Amino acid sequence: MQATAEQRGKGRIRLANEADILHAAERVFARAGYAGATMADIAACAGIPKSNLHYYFGTKRDIYRAVLTHILALWLAPADSIREDNDPRTALAGYIDAKMALTASHPDASRVFACEVLHGAAEIGDILRTDLRLLVERKAAVIERWIAEGRMAPVDPRHLFFTIWAATQTYADFETQVCAVLDLPALESADISRAAAHVKTLLLRGCGLA
Amino acid sequence: MQATAEQRGKGRIRLANEADILHAAERVFARAGYAGATMADIAACAGIPKSNLHYYFGTKRDIYRAVLTHILALWLAPADSIREDNDPRTALAGYIDAKMALTASHPDASRVFACEVLHGAAEIGDILRTDLRLLVERKAAVIERWIAEGRMAPVDPRHLFFTIWAATQTYADFETQVCAVLDLPALESADISRAAAHVKTLLLRGCGLA
DNA sequence: GTCTATATCAGGATAGAC
DNA sequence: GTCTATCCTGATATAGAC
Structure with a gap:
């Protein structure tokens, strides 16, 4: 009966995808820097279609900020x-x-x-x-x-x-x-x-x- | 009568421009990294038209390598x-x-x-x-x-x-x-x-x- | 709620003028 | 030998389909 993230409005798919994206983004940003990293690289590394990154995080900068916060x-x-x-x-x-x-x-x-x-x-x-x-x-x-x-x-x-x-x-x-x-x-x-x-x-x- | 660079085939304008470009490039690459740096930034910083960078150095990568060598x-x-x-x-x-x-x-x-x-x-x-x-x-x-x-x-x-x-x-x-x-x-x-x-x-x- | 096709734009490189 | 107008790729972001 714990207050899971899902109950706070985030679905299982979203949570898993966000985690995958952040993990992939850390790898890609580490290798290429912010400017050198591309949304396509991150998507490929996360195994998620490119445009979904925008669905989950909005902009490339938002992903970057989430990685840095972590x-x-x-x-x-x-x-x-x-x-x-x-x-x-x-x-x-x-x-x-x-x-x-x-x-x-x-x-x-x-x-x-x-x-x-x-x-x-x-x-x-x-x-x-x-x-x-x-x-x-x-x-x-x-x-x-x-x-x-x-x-x-x-x-x-x-x-x-x-x-x-x-x-x-x-x-x-x-x-x-x-x-x-x-x-x-x-x-x-x-x-x-x-x-x-x-x-x-x-x-x-x-x-x-x- | 010394063997100046000019006599070896490089004109005064070229030498001065190359030096300005390399100096500007070091600044720009330092602030933005290779991918984040743009030819327009380097040109603006050097006070030289953008396309001239290609005339003097060929490619962005050539400029980068020259900076690194130095x-x-x-x-x-x-x-x-x-x-x-x-x-x-x-x-x-x-x-x-x-x-x-x-x-x-x-x-x-x-x-x-x-x-x-x-x-x-x-x-x-x-x-x-x-x-x-x-x-x-x-x-x-x-x-x-x-x-x-x-x-x-x-x-x-x-x-x-x-x-x-x-x-x-x-x-x-x-x-x-x-x-x-x-x-x-x-x-x-x-x-x-x-x-x-x-x-x-x-x-x-x-x-x-x- | 999740995913895809498409628009828009910037940046590197080239062809050609002076 | 030096400089400029132009092209075209590739990347982000969005509008819209499922």
Whole structure:
């Protein structure tokens, strides 16, 4: 007797099709960017007739925004491990692990996000300036207290976030470059594990948490 | 009596126009990506009639490749400071400074490169697998010797490059995000200096070079 | 409520003028 | 050798059929 989405006015077919379309769109946008992606590509990838995309979502931009909304929810979650009552080493290691796991499990989401920000974040700039900024401010305050208490080396906490994001997401966003240098056809989970270990070793030691 | 480009068959007008087009193209590709950039945008930005782009370069793709070629030359140069006869701290600090300076002086170049790699490096994949890979192998060997001699902490040298590239280029590629978090309208040179100091502090300490 | 045929438009490329 | 008018493909979006 739960209030299912269907009861709120969305049919089973619509729900399934919307999910398929969003999933396909993430793949296509990740590979070609917003402008490079075509409705035909997305439709083919989703196994749905081209013009149905407009029926379900209206415009290409609407699909793109829906994909980004989904990604942002994923992206803001992992910072939970950075809490005052955790010790700095556990907290930061947990955060890096969570970001690496996300990067490994959702590389296309990472790429869509990266491409959006790279081109000026026209769609999500507001969210970056509000939700993301607020999140970082709160977590930076925690890190600043740890530093004041002498529990880790003095590091600019906001820039620390930039470095952690960059160092982890590079394995999704620039996978091509990583594979070229390492002479690998693609990154396997063992490679990601090695990368995570490297990032933790380097950055934790950098924070005086070795 | 020097062998000028003009004497090799390129007129003054052509040289000036080609330079203007490449400069404009870098801006436009950085903002919109390959697919999102239009010949009309590039022409407007260069102050040249649209169809002249085809006269000077043939196709849009030819312009893109010319831009990428120029960027790659810039990108591979800074690794020179990593030499056996330098001490590790100076060498790595110099490399990070050089990468940050490049990022600050050529943010659009960084973005075009990032976007190309993000989407699979169809145009420059070969160069990444040859020139870049070779460069990293040579420099990684130097770093491995420093580690073997106990002159720095054990760090995977290839992954160290990934982290340095990511940590520095994020200030160009994801400037929008950095500005959103720091509540700045744009990154000034003072902000870049702070960022460079942060990256050096964090990564050098991470390499046991504090 | 779901799917298809069609209109409209923008953008890259070419043929030809100066 | 340099520049301009024009073509034509291909992509989004809509109107209408089932």
